[in-house]
Amino acid sequence: MNVTFFNTKQYDQQFFTQVNEEHGHELQFLEVPLNAHTAVLAKGADAVCVFVNDRVDAEVLHQLAHAGVRLLALRCAGYNNVDLSAAALLGLPVVRVPAYSPYAVAEHALALILTLNRKTHRAYNRVREGNFALNGLMGFDLHGRTVGLIGLGTIGLVTARILKGFGCRVLGYDVKDSAEAQKIGVEFTTLDSLYAQADIISLHCPLTPQTHHLINEAAIAKMKAGVMLINTSRGAIIDTKAVIQGLKSEKIKYLGLDVYEEEGDLFFEDCSNKVIQDDVFMRLLSFNNVLITGHQAFFTSDALHNIAQITLQNISDFEQGRVLTNAVPLPAATASR
Numbered sequence: 610m611n612v613t614f615f616n617t618k619q620y621d622q623q624f625f626t627q628v629n630e631e632h633g634h635e636l637q638f639l640e641v642p643l644n645a646h647t648a649v650l651a652k653g654a655d656a657v658c659v660f661v662n663d664r665v666d667a668e669v670l671h672q673l674a675h676a677g678v679r680l681l682a683l684r685c686a687g688y689n690n691v692d693l694s695a696a697a698l699l700g701l702p703v704v705r706v707p708a709y710s711p712y713a714v715a716e717h718a719l720a721l722i723l724t725l726n727r728k729t730h731r732a733y734n735r736v737r738e739g740n741f742a743l744n745g746l747m748g749f750d751l752h753g754r755t756v757g758l759i760g761l762g763t764i765g766l767v768t769a770r771i772l773k774g775f776g777c778r779v780l781g782y783d784v785k786d787s788a789e790a791q792k793i794g795v796e797f798t799t800l801d802s803l804y805a806q807a808d809i810i811s812l813h814c815p816l817t818p819q820t821h822h823l824i825n826e827a828a829i830a831k832m833k834a835g836v837m838l839i840n841t842s843r844g845a846i847i848d849t850k851a852v853i854q855g856l857k858s859e860k861i862k863y864l865g866l867d868v869y870e871e872e873g874d875l876f877f878e879d880c881s882n883k884v885i886q887d888d889v890f891m892r893l894l895s896f897n898n899v900l901i902t903g904h905q906a907f908f909t910s911d912a913l914h915n916i917a918q919i920t921l922q923n924i925s926d927f928e929q930g931r932v933l934t935n936a937v938p939l940p941a942a943t944a945s946r
């Protein structure tokens with residue numbers, strides 16, 4: 610298969626080229642993101658491979674189909690950036706990497722929790738300047754604290770296991786039951802009761818119309834004073850402006866973000882020589898109890914290897930007419946084209 614990759618970095622090219630030795634596809638790596646202006650570059654490709662911030666809307670999908678593309682391969686788990694109804698109407702299958710390393714993301718969520726709590730990011734700078742004062746660095750024992758996980762799928766479950774190892778009480782909310790979660794000792798509860806009891810809340814649900822701005826002013830009002838909020842899932846699950854109000858009123862005492870609702874204009878790029886125009890993002894950065902990483906939770910060598918392996922296997926399965934085990938379910942295409 611001829612596969613055109615959009616939005617690639619040197620590390621994508623390295624892992625995909627290496628793993629492709631077992632698959633033998635023709636890979637073309639582009640650095641530009643996929644959008645209505647760049648879709649034309651897919652001409653001649655059988656499959657297009659995209660990442661989290663490529664906007665695969667109806668217009669882009671029409672252009673891809675028109676260019677002869679027969680498969681959309683996401684090299685990520687989430688698919689909120691794809692217009693699935695348009696893909697269904699075009700008969701364009703969409704495949705993804707449902708789980709490449711839940712450990713990578715869960716461990717990063719823990720890194721955010723531990724850093725915010727013990728303030729190691731601030732201690733690192735202080736010690737380098739010869740300042741060994743402890744004022745402002747006081748944390749709390751994680752052991753015995755209550756953590757609420759919203760979303761108990763692959764990543765939520767790994768996070769629950771790690772937190773249990775720390776001796777935390779783990780509450781969980783999900784739209785589905787999970788026997789696995791109960792086996793680990795997660796206590797299922799309602800969202801309201803999770804908000805009322807959790808010292809730390811970590812988001813592990815997908816971005817859907819139901820979870821868009823799930824964490825809004827009303828939800829924050831129900832949380833414990835001094836709560837820690839962690840989001841390694843998708844930015845728009847949080848209403849950023851409401852969270853800023855929560856930080857200003859000190860209802861939210863710690864915020865750890867790996868994702869941000871307007872990250873598409875910032876993340877994965879070096880903006881250090883530019884003036885960042887996003888005032889909401891800059892306000893977030895001004896709080897010393899906010900820790901932001903640029904969508905790097907997935908970024909381990911193990912995860913990148915698995916992403917390349919599963920994506921290329923998805924493409925090989927399509928080429929050889931096998932069942933697409935990692936196909937994203939498309940809505941029934943009832944409308945006329």
Ligand code: NAD
Nearest residue numbers: 687760761762763764765783784813814815841842906907
């Ligand atoms: P998953 O599909 O295994 O689990 C998601 C869980 O969320 C499921 O159990 C589902 O039932 C639940 N859910 C769905 N709607 C819900 C709702 N309204 N309220 C509560 N729970 C709901 O997905 P996963 O592999 O665990 O990944 C979770 C999310 O993490 C992905 O959707 C993706 O957005 C994000 N992610 C981020 C990174 C990163 O680098 N930051 C990497 C991978 C995944």
